[in-house]
């Protein structure tokens with residue numbers, strides 16, 4: 287696929303996109319790639335199409351984020367209002383303390 291040639295993760299160590307399941311796993315290395323990826327919407331669409339169910343895809347931790355299909359759809363249609371950690375870009379889940387990242391404790395910002 288054409289968009290994959292523009293993927294920020296091209297050449298990245300594939301293992302980082304498959305961290306252990308939460309709470310042991312750490313998605314931060316992979317999220318750093320997705321955060322600056324120019325084809326994140328295309329990546330999210332492909333993940334929805336194939337229903338790939340593990341690892342980090344389009345900045346979403348499929349085994350760590352509840353309701354990941356909904357999150358991916360938001361990215362595809364470009365109107366996500368999810369808040370993410372300033373430092374690691376992890377989604378701030380509503381269950382967590384307001385303004386605090388579950389991974390590194392940093393403050394949240396809207397994407």
Ligand code: SF4
Nearest residue numbers: 293295320323329344
């Ligand atoms: S959004 Fe993330 S997983 Fe998808 S192509 Fe870009 S860097 Fe790779």
Ligand SMILES: [Zn+2]
Nearest residue numbers: 371374387390
């Ligand atoms: Zn964080």
